[in-house]
Amino acid sequence: MTNPKTVAILGAGAWGASLANLAAANGHQVRVWSRQGSQTLEAVLKDVQIILSAISMIGVRDVASQVQSFPLSPEAIFVTATKGLDPETTCTPSQIWQTIFPNHAVVVLSGPNLSKEIQMELPAATVVASNIPTAAEVVQLVFSSHRFRVYTNPDPLGVELGGTLKNVIAIAAGVCDGLQLGTNAKAALVTRGLTEMVRIGNNWGAKTETFYGLSGLGDLLATCNSPLSRNYQVGYQLAGGKSLTEILANLQGTAEGVNTCRVLMQRAKQQNIAVPITEQVYRLLQGEITPGQALDELMLRDIKPEYNY
DSSP states (O other): OOSOOEEEEEOOSHHHHHHHHHHHHTTOEEEEEOTTSSSOHHHHHTTOSEEEEOOOGGGHHHHHHHHHTSOOOTTOEEEEOOOOOOTTTOOOHHHHHHHHOTTSOEEEEESSOOHHHHHTTOOEEEEEEOSSHHHHHHHHHHHOOSSEEEEEESOHHHHHHHHHHHHHHHHHHHHHHHTTOOHHHHHHHHHHHHHHHHHHHHHHTOOGGGGGSIIIIIHHHHHHHOTTOHHHHHHHHHHTTOOHHHHHHHOSSOOHHHHHHHHHHHHHHHHTOOOHHHHHHHHHHTTSSOHHHHHHHHHTSOOOOSSOO
């Protein structure tokens, strides 16, 4: 290791632990902070060069505000690995970090990365994206290994939205499998789901091609096809007749798609974006319709061209 870094990982859940292990295996000095841990946030942040946030969306703003009260190196790079939207402002996690730390580089890390598989050292790839290419390249070196391939990307918003929006489609995919609707239906759902993600992303200012990469299509395929995905499990169990309250009470970790869906509907109404799949998932989560009724609503929409040329 020619240039070891000191890395602070905020959040000791499965995802934070996986990323901590990757950096430590590359010879970097890694410190992990969690609310339940024994180390103070100040001690963990002392003289660090990289601060990676892997906390759930609900805690991002609070933790970012706490970090602000401690002295940091002006060269410190923030990395956000949270997938979600702020319910109050509809901001993404990187937008929150960048607003609070306007003079620091912020890098988004996102991809088809199921924590359990990474912990088992199965091959995987991810994307690190920033408006400052050199910052993304530093982070790329910290986490890359022969089992974990890291690509850089200049569209942080698109990379972040890919990882966030696919969680809503994953709930729909879980419903699809739970109702045993078949491979044709699942393929159609995931494809139209990707179209919906692109439409929302474009409205937000993200680049279309980003959504066809690892952090968009890649993450969508992983999350829509794996029982390891918490969002997929929410949909699958809703199709099996369980209530959302019951599902969330027994779920290990956070299904970010539930909150994301609510925030997305709010933004789609404000911006007048067509989000038919998101809308049915939202109504299902609200208990307004059954999984079968959601399917009927999607199948009985007006017929139209696939693309608006």
